[in-house]
Amino acid sequence: MSESMIRDISLADEGLQRISWVEKFMPALNTLREEFVKEQIFKGKTIVMSIHLEAKTAYLALTLKAAGANVICTGSNPLSTQDPIAAGLVKSGITVYAWHACTEEEYFMFLNKALDHMPDIIIDDGGDLVHLLHPTKKGCRKNLIGGSEEHTTGVYRLKILEKENKLEFPMIAVNDSYCKYLFDNRYGTGQSAWDGIIRSTNLTVTGKTAVIAGYGWCGKGCAMRAKGLGAHVIVTEVDPIKAIEAVMDGFEVMPMAEAAKHGDIFLTVTGDIDIITEPHFLAMKDGAICANAGHFDCEVSRKDLERIAVSHYEARKNIEGYVLPNGKTVFLMAEGRLVNLAAGDGHPAEIMDLSFAMQTLAARYLLQHGKDMKPAVYTLPHELDTKIASIKLAAMGYQIDTLTEAQKKYLGLD
Helix, strand or coil: CCCCEEECHHHCCCCCCHHHHHHHCCCHHHHHHHHHHHCCCCCCCCEEEEEEECCCHHHHHHHHHHHEEEEEEECCCCCCCHHHHHHHHHCEEEEEEEECCHHHHHHHHHHHHHHHHCCCEEEEECCCHHCCCCCCCHHHHCCCCCCEEEEEHHHHHHHHHHCCCCCCCCEEEECCCCHHHHHHHHHHHHHHHHHHHHHHCCCCCCCCCEEEEEHHHHHHHHHHHHHHCEEEEEEEECHHHHHHHHHHCCCCCCCCCHCCCCCCEEEECCCCCCCCHHHHCCCCCEEEEEEECCCCCCCHHHHHHHCCCCEEEEEEECCCEEEECCCCCCEEEEEEEHHHHHCCCCHHHHHHHHHHHHHHHHHHHHHHHHHCCCCCCCCCHHHHHHHHHHHHHHHCCCCCCCCCHHHHHHCCCC
């Protein structure tokens, strides 16, 4: 316990209560947990996790520990760590290096300390562990079999390393599994981003114009939820295929330069930089609210706001007001970081059940096949997606048809 670096161990009981709550709503992970605990498949292995430290990720960490692993946890965003959760994990015997609102220097210190435990497997969310291991912490790769990546942004970073022939160990893109992106990215981000916005602003969404930047799976989910909440939805895109898809889904599509004039709430989910910048801020309505649900705080340009604002103040918890030279005020949520985690509790437990079941299977897959895997970015075999989906359906009380032998033969599946 003394080795960990957390804010306050006295918060542990509150954290354990939160973890206990989500445990009841994660049947797929619980099914794997029962199997893996019995086999103690990770016995003697060290797993280092850079994750958003909240209740669902904590339950994943505890599942891996129960299956025999020595688990080390650190955060993957300075504002997403929940101090009660960190304390609860430490009380449960897991080493944690994280606290809420850490500085950038502290954040990277925590990552480095986690890697000093010489992992056999890493679980990354955004790619910071991987990039430290290339080559800053190269000496910490002594026991490394490989790792897995949870987030779209992390997969982008992995594929750049792979393209440049710089990736030096196998990584599984769990984000690219059907049971991850079809549900986590769409339904998870769609609900949790708006949850963070609504609970922090205490404002209605209905009747407002919501601008969704990006129409990938996260953008689709955010636009769908905004529409369901009664908003008029505008989508901005750079991909003509995704743009026409947004049109066919019933949304307006226009460039951000035009959308900036109309939006009441702006939500970026692109994974790219400089989506909302100075000219957009200056074109916005008085009282416009900007939020980001992408991994890094680079989509809504806080530096532009700070540079052009004549004054700025804390409007509410997790909301800063920037008074512009034209007299209008633009509000920025959670410093431009992930609004669903920095200002909320992240994705619902039932959604993360699927994602973390896939993460658990990825860790086992690395254990079984990692020594034969070349340094590359992999996706898990489709049958593992099917396995998790079947477990989830059964837990929800649903049944489906199965192909007859004649149908299999007709489809060439025999």
